[in-house]
Structure formats: C-alpha cells, structure tokens
Amino acid sequence: MTRVCVTGGAGFIGSNLADRLQAQGCEVVVVDNISTGRREFLNDLLKRPGCELVEGNILDQDLLERAFTGCDWVFHLQANADVRYGLDHPTLDLEQNTVATSRVLEAMRATGVRRIVFSSTGSIYGEPTVFPTPEDAPFPVQTSLYGASKLACEGLISAYATGYDFTAVICRFVSILGERYTHGHVFDFYCSLKRDPTHLRVLGDGKQEKSYLYVQDCVAAILTAVENHADEPGSHIYNLGTDETVVVDNSIGVITDYLGVTPAIEHTGGHRGWVGDSPLILLDTARIRGLGWKPQVSIRDAVVRTLDWFEANEYAWRNQS
C-alpha cells in the first residue's frame, strides 16, 4: 500500500484514518468538500510529501477519477452521517450516500482501482432481534433513511465485488468517539452544558443503550481488516464496536462530572430519541476480534478523551451546534 485515497478525509474518522495511513508510509489523497470536515484536521497531513487535498463534490466523478488515479485503495468514508434528521430532508441520504457511493465505484472502475473500504453502520440492523448483533443477523427491516442509504451502499459495493472482482472491506460502526469528534450525543450534551450548565434536555427517556468505540480503536480495526484481505476479492464484512454499552443517562453523568456541573435533566420521553432511533445497539464483534484486534479504550475513557479534546480545541465546537 503506497498511495491511497480517503473520501471524507477531512472529517472526524476520515482524518484520523488519513493521519494513521500517512504514519504507516502511505501517500494520502483526501477528497472532501470541507462542509462537515475541517481544514484544521488536515494541517499535519498536508505538510507530508505526496499528501494532498482534492477539494470538491463527491458526486463529481471527474474529480474522483483525478483523486483515485494511482491509488491502491479507496477508503470511502464521506457520507451524510446524520442519522437523526433524515426525515427532514428525505432525499439527502440517497444522494450523499447511495448515489455518491455509485460515483465512487464508477470512478474506481474507470481508474482501475479495485480495493475499497466502506464505513457502514450498525443502523442497518434496524431494530435487531438478536443481541449482540452478528454480521449475519436475521435480514433486518430498515427504520431510518440513513440506515437504508448505507444498506444500499453495501449492496452496490458487494455487487461490484462479485461483478468486477473488487476487494471490499465493509465496516459496520457503532458510534465513534475521540479526537475530532464533531457531532452526536456527546457533542450535543457538551455544547448545551457549556451554554447553560443548569439544564439539559435529553431526547427520549435517557435509557437508550448505545455502544461507542474510540476512534483510534476504530482506525486500528479498519487497518486490521485491510491487511487481512488486501489480495482477496469479494466482500469482507465486519462489525466494529466494543462489548460494552452505556445508557444515555450514564454518559451524561460522565460529562457532568467532568465539567463539574449539576444540571436539571429534562427527558423528552419515549424509548427512542427520534423516529428510527434504536433503543439498544450492541454489535457482536467476534469476527474482527478473530483477526487479532481488540479495543484498547473503554467507553468511559473514550468519552473523557473526547471531552479533553473539546477543552483543548474550542474552535471545533464553539458556534457549531
């Protein structure tokens, strides 16, 4: 692996992955439109020889072809990653995730790049009936437009793997925490408490159980899967998560303790934070563990590292929420 492309490489997970790939000796081409991604996250990377930012629209196939030329792998992390607001703009996930992934695959065909890593999501399991949920869980019914769009991406990628001998590593993430984290529960709670430490509004009943994974553990898992399947065409599908879960109210406790605040907690009620929210996410990670990977950081420590990073990088959250 000498030259790789990371789409969404200025984003939270993408930029951490890009840095790690560079540290391992890769030239890294980042494709990003710097909408949710941040230029600041590329400050170090772009000083390195052979690394570059191709700034533009993921739907622009010519741009993708320029970026992919000469690459061994495409790490396709660009996405509309907002699961919560899908119903407010019901064609956005289709365009930014499904159609975008088709463009990425076509640009790969055009440039002869045949290895792809895809960031999928535990949301594709809908409301699972089996916990922890394995990769071959019973055929799920989609409950969110985000999950539906990621499932559609997986289907496209696997069909390309079968039809055009692509090597595809598909990673189904739980929520990820850590340095450069810029949206989701912990972000929202932190920003809210910074504005008003006396009061916190929590969607749902606060008892939703979520699993989180530390971003560096996530990056390590991706690279473990990549190393194991570099020359093995077909679809290689892995859940990425920890064996822990945390109840939303408890993660709030970590944040309020950290900040030394004691807000009144207002629960909006119901078992779900929003329509399509899953009351419990816990993935079976036996398959990726079978390759020798295991997470190094607990959920609690991942929350704390995230908060440490917020404290040291006010630019990343001030006026963002």
Add this chain to the structure above:
Amino acid sequence: MTRVCVTGGAGFIGSNLADRLQAQGCEVVVVDNISTGRREFLNDLLKRPGCELVEGNILDQDLLERAFTGCDWVFHLQANADVRYGLDHPTLDLEQNTVATSRVLEAMRATGVRRIVFSSTGSIYGEPTVFPTPEDAPFPVQTSLYGASKLACEGLISAYATGYDFTAVICRFVSILGERYTHGHVFDFYCSLKRDPTHLRVLGDGKQEKSYLYVQDCVAAILTAVENHADEPGSHIYNLGTDETVVVDNSIGVITDYLGVTPAIEHTGGHRGWVGDSPLILLDTARIRGLGWKPQVSIRDAVVRTLDWFEANEYAWRNQS
C-alpha cells in the same frame, strides 16, 4: 379501495394486476413509459370508466403526483427488471429502481397517499445459505446490481413506513410466468427455437434450479397481502413463489416437447448462467400461505400457458429478442 395507481402498469405483471384491480371495481391509473411495457396490454383496461394511462418517465415527480392524486394505493411495479445485464450498464438499476422508488415515495408524500405495494425479488437473497429461504434469512450479501437496487428500494420504503407511517407491502418474487410474459429464460428459449429449432444455447450448465410462479397466482398473492394490511402502517414483507423448483434443462424439455423440436443443446458451462446468477432459488412462502393464499398452477402448467400465449400473440415476441 376505489382508485389506485400501478406504475409499470403496461408491463407483464403490472398489466395483469391492473386488469384484476379493475375487475374488482377499482379505477386504475397506469404510469408507464411504454418502453418494455406494451400498449396492447392496456387495450381492455383503457376502455373502462375512470381508467387512464399517464405516459411518461418514472423519474418525473410532477407526473407521478398527477397520477397519484386521489389514489388509495400505489402499486409500484415499474423497474428495470433485467437482472442479467446489470454489469453492462452499472448505474441503470440505481437510477431506474432505487432513485425511481425515491421519487415515487416523495410523490406519495406530496399527494398524501400512504399505502404502497412494491415488487421486490428473491435476488436480494444473493446466494442464500438456507433453503427454502425465509423472509428473515441471514443478512444476505448482494451478488447483482439488480438485487442491490431492489434491496435499496426495500430499505427506502421501510424507512418511509417507519418515518411517515406508510403502509408498505413488499413482495419478493421468484420469476413469474404466464400471459404477457416478455423477458427471461422461457422467452429467450422460445424465440431462439422459433428462429432455429435445431440448436439451443443455454447459459451455465443447465442445472441451475429456479422457482417460477404463474402470474395470476402472483397477482392473487399481492391482493391477499393488500387486503390483510390495508389499515396497518409498517412494513409487511412476503416471499411469493411456489414450493417447486425446476431445473433449467427440464424447463427446456417442456418447451421443446411443446414445439415438437429436438435441438442440439449447447451449455456454455459453469454453475451460473451469468455473474451474479443464483444456482438455486427457492423461497419459503409459509408467511403468505398463512394468509390463506396458495398457488393454483404448477410450474409446468405455467410454462405451457406462457407458450400458449406466445403462439396466440406473435406480436409480443416476433422481432423482440
């Protein structure tokens, strides 16, 4: 149910469904671009009061909204239904199936129609590991762009059912045979033998096992599901098929016997007719049978009825293949 829309209503299954709905007393609006559909299939329907053809592009949301206004149900049967040639035009299934379904769903939201029937496919099970394959089979890996696109449609529809309280009946078909059948194995074999009765080229080893369902049995199953779930928002997913399978070489035997020809059979070899072809399709139909439906016509008789229809309707196959 008084007024309904059938997309793809000039097609094979769609036109049979449209006729049956009309016979049950519905006003039927057909949306079709008359590309693979045939005007001849609408000859009877369009003489009936309140029935009309809205001719145009399924991607034209304004046209869809005109067609859907005042309807109780949308039967969304329009599709690029060609599983075999997906790799020759790898964005066609995405556009004609996935994006088209998004347009249909958005047009439904805009016009307040909240009930949809969707024609999905057993191809979404990829290469199943369980036979007969139930609706909650282990999470499949897609092997064709057609299957991937239909899976994407199912995901969108289920997410709309969750998010916007739609009632969705999703039917996963095996291959369908019968009157107005105009593409697939039996069509290809018949046309080939009409051109040259001495020789027949068969993709694969001829031992692929397929399940077929007679079109009127298919229509009856759809309407059974619709009657059972008319006022039940959510996703209702049914396999439609018979408990029989037929080996490709044996279905050829039925055709050659019917035509009284004895061609030399040339097998192109391999277990699959094409990349992404499934060596065995057999769906578990216990769920739809549980509603009281069962097929009335055997696979053999469905093949014969198809051939009878070809003999009586030369316009439908001459110069078409």
